[in-house]
Amino acid sequence: MKNKTHVYVLLLSVGLLCNLGCDYIKKNPESLSVAYDSILSPELLNSERIKMKYGNYAIKILSDDSKTRISNLYSSQGDKTITRTFAVVNYSEVIDPTFLEAHKKIVKGGSIGRVFKNNGWEIEKESIFFGEVSPSKDLSKVYALMGNIPNSELAMYMYGFHIEKDKKRFQYATIIEIYHPDYLTLHDLKSIYKDADRYLERSPFIEQTIEGIIQITRELKP
Template sequence: MKNKHYFLSLFLLTSFLFSFYSCIDKKQHTTSLPALNDSILSTKLLNSERTKIKFGSYGIDVLRQNSKLRVSNLYSIHGNKNITRTFAVVQYPDTINKAFLKEHTEILKGGSIGKVFKQNHWNIEKKSFYFGEISPSAAYEKLYALMGDISPCKLAIYTYGFNIKKDTNSYLYATISEVYQPDYLTLNDLRKMNPDANKYLNETAFIKTLNLVKNEMTVNYHKLETVH
């Protein structure tokens, strides 16, 4: 009888300890997730760096380019397919300052804008212009296909001035509009990354830029150049 009580007590103690340590483990695992998510949403990351961290790879297709405009597909590789994570429309100023002409030339050859300036020791600052969402439309079916054949849905968009600085000199290099695949970034994610995002929800001042972006989203592009 004593043995029976002994084994019963041992079983109950073992069960309690297992449940206790399992609970601790789950709590530790749960609390580690926000830190990982926070690191992905850090504003210190370039778009290329964030994409690579989140999806394991990064590349660029330059889809259209001239002296005033560049349209690019920033993607990750899933299996044997490129999945668009960011569709970027870049508007250059009328005149390119000779202070960053070397970097601009690299970019025209297909280089990643943020990476080129960072590697050449420029400080980069994004000046927010607009945060919003583009409503679903069958007109964007080509872009939905590039984004992994997703169903029509709202797509977060962020428009900003890409400012660069070296020594005491600062310049606006371009105005950039980025449209994000929902698995990559949502408007809620952008708000977490930019606490002042609610100040820039009015699209009225940027309707011309938004119309340009929406028009580019309907185009069936032919790849011009790929950079890994």
């Protein structure tokens, strides 16, 4: 009889906890974790995806000149920052007057997708390559930016960044992004971009590009 009473009390307690938990969730919807599928929506900007997954987002420009920008897209945990995307941007040779003001904001440290979106431009990414960068001691500075992770295989995406407004279309840049393994893997990229399998070939040009990225990381200032 004591055992039956004990079981009844236990079930009653569990039911009460479940009711309290459901009531808390209804009152505090932000307590729910973000759905995996929503994070992988192709409609999201990279900055929006980082903020959605980690709760915050910021960008730091590591290097910038008239041709190339190297940036660190990161989230913060307390006083610690963790790079979620290491990005190399090669600007197009001609900056059309139509988007010159937006370009000036980007040069000053603005997030590329966010600046153009806020200025009414439609954004399109034309995929060039999806793949992975093999673990290498040459990437030690990137691993350090990513929270001192061990030598790891990192997903990579290379694409042409195009903008369109008022029936005018331009290629603003070619962008190469390398992702923290906790943020995006190659599997995740394939979920976001359904045609990714068409762009997996590691041509001599891609190999040269990857080597160029590695060279850039070697030259990063501490």
